[in-house]
Amino acid sequence: MRGHTELVRGVALLPDGRRIITSSFDGSLRLWNLESGKHIGDDWRDVDGVQVFTIALSPNGKTVASGNGDGTVRLWDVETKKVISRWTGHSQSVESVCWSADGEHVVSGGQDGTVRVWDVESSKTILGPIKTGHDRVYAVIYSPDTTKIATAGYNENAIKIWDANTGKLLFTIRCEESTMRGHTDRVRGVAPLPDGRRIITCSLDGSLRLWDLESGTQIGGGWRDGDKGAVMTIALSPNGKTVASGSVTGIVTWWDVETKKVISRWTGHSESVESVCWSADGEHVVSGARDGTVRVWDVKSSKTILGPIKTGHDGVYAVIYSPDTTKIATAGYNENAIKFWDANTGKPLFTIEHEEQVWSLAWTSDDKKLISGSADGSIVIFDTATWQQTAMLEDEDVRDVFTIALSPNGKTVASGNDDGTVRLWDVETKKVISRWTGRSNSVRSVCWSADGEHVVSGGQDGTVRVWDVESSKTI
Structure with a gap:
């Protein structure tokens, strides 16, 4: 009607x-x-x-x-x-x-x-x-x-x-609600620790926080740096001992998980750092910012060893290493494309056009698939051998896939969406297998627990939710 x-x-x-x-x-x-x-x-x-x-x-x-x-x-x-x-x-x-x-x-x-x-x-x-x-x-x-x-x-x-x-x-x-409260502004990043019992979150309130997944309680106080800028993104190092965060002030900060203290601050970007990713060996961090550039940092020396790479994106919203650390993929504002760069030289390799702006990227651990989430609500899977699109995952009434995360077994994609839902997608059948609602604002970050039994989401309402995959309920 x-x-x-x-x-x-x-x-x-x-x-x-x-x-x-x-x-x-x-x-x-x-x-x-x-x-x-x-x-x-x-x-x-x-x-x-x-x-x-x-x-x-x-x-x-x-x-x-x-x-x-x-x-x-x-x-x-x-x-x-x-x-x-x-x-x-x-x-x-x-x-x-x-x-x-x-x-x-x-x-x-x-x-x-x-x-x-x-x-x-x-x-x-x-x-x-x-x-x-x-x-x-x-x-x-x-x-x-x-x-x-x-x-x-x-x-x-x-x-x-x-x-x-x-x-x-x-x-x-x-009315009891299975949420983890503590942040006073939007939650922009979630990272699970290797023990499977704790997660780290970051927020526009300028803090990182450590949480116990079983009790839903915060462990200790908020982690804060001296610049007091909103924290836009975080990524856990491969050994699980340190965290890299990107700030609205353009600083990349390196944190010690055990002490909750800053180890080093890396300056170079002129605008907000929107995405960070570790190399598989833990020796480098790549960062993408609203200034449209990408930088590769050497962790030991705290120096920029590659870049700034001028990507052509008005702002870089997603940056990711390939599993073999030979390539870097970027996506950004006002350009409907994913761009690929040589991780050693910074030279452009090729570009994949997209229907609309790409917000998020994920690479399967076997290096065979690259997955993107975009402003039109679709999730697209590319075969990395041919760089051809092999699948498009779509659901009704969804726009802006802001964040995606692959399950540990690589069979399921979790997405956080502008409509406030978390969706689970079966990579093989290309169908939505679960839709979880629990917030009125958009979901900006999702991650899987190490055992693949839980998904953690963080959103614009400042809360964190832990979802049980089997029952589709918050815990």
């Missing part, structure tokens, strides 16, 4: 069972015939065409309440398809509305974190604003006997129950 031009945010079924009403960010409500799938009449619009976030049908089926992007609640007559009342009070968009069982009141919850109860006849707020403590109220509902109101919202893992007559908080139900 097509007609809306933007996100559909609400659906209400009419009592006759044959029609529904929908609402959308395109500013309209629409009436549909369920049997034919056809749009009935013109779309319903108010004078300003403001985004419609939510709708609820009155108990008698004659009126619809809508919550809108300008903070208003509006009543619509189903028969005439016209607005019959506009209620103002919320200072931000209204995310949820619900009618009382008798149809006399409507309760609304907004992004301003408040709840209001409206009297339908007088169009007045008769209770509230109730300051819920949620950063934003995303769900509000009356109990069937209309004595209580339940709310849920952003940044608070709880359902709160309120007295519908007085607005007093009655009790709170805590």
Whole structure:
């Protein structure tokens, strides 16, 4: 049933069972015939065409309440398809509305974190604003006997129950969430330690943190360097004893895992370092930055031994060594291509064109496949003997594969996506075998545990999640 031009945010079924009403960010409500799938009449619009976030049908089926992007609640007559009342009070968009069982009141919850109860006849707020403590109220509902109101919202893992007559908080139900909290900004990198029990994460809050996977607790304090810049990326050395990180200040920092202290700082990039990768022998680190260059660092001397290589990318977002350390692959902003470079001389070897911008790269340990994740939501597999595309992995409604990681056995790809999901893909069948949801923001980093039983994801909401591959649940 097509007609809306933007996100559909609400659906209400009419009592006759044959029609529904929908609402959308395109500013309209629409009436549909369920049997034919056809749009009935013109779309319903108010004078300003403001985004419609939510709708609820009155108990008698004659009126619809809508919550809108300008903070208003509006009543619509189903028969005439016209607005019959506009209620103002919320200072931000209204995310949820619900009618009382008798149809006399409507309760609304907004992004301003408040709840209001409206009297339908007088169009007045008769209770509230109730300051819920949620950063934003995303769900509000009356109990069937209309004595209580339940709310849920952003940044608070709880359902709160309120007295519908007085607005007093009655009790709170805590909702346990299997997340590892500590970072105060987006998590940009995750690296598993060889013992299989610990991981290291990095964040835009400027810290690295060490975590116990079994308990989900942080081990010790955050690791911080003197430059206080956001940490954009990390990579663990092959021996698992040191970590290289890239900073928004353009510095590559070398850390000791045991002491959690900086061993060395390498300067050269003029803009944020977005990707780092170790050579297989642990002697070199390659870094890619928003200045469009790649540098190869000698770990022992802390010197640039190759570069800066001017890649032609506006910014380098992915850089990776081939398993035999003879080649470097890069991908970057504003250029739909993967470029390959001689790891000893820095000379360009060849370029593989891509449909859209490439965000992430992974090389199989046997050197037979290179895998890319791109802005169009696809994951592409290339045969490194011929450099021909052998497979394209696609799923519906996914954009921007920001990060990919191969399972230890090389049979499965984990991807972190802009829609907040983690997906598992079977390399052989080219199909999605699992879709895991748990965050409202994009997933920027994924990694596998050494035994292949868990996947760790980090995202823009600042949390880390550990997923059990077999059960598809967070642990």
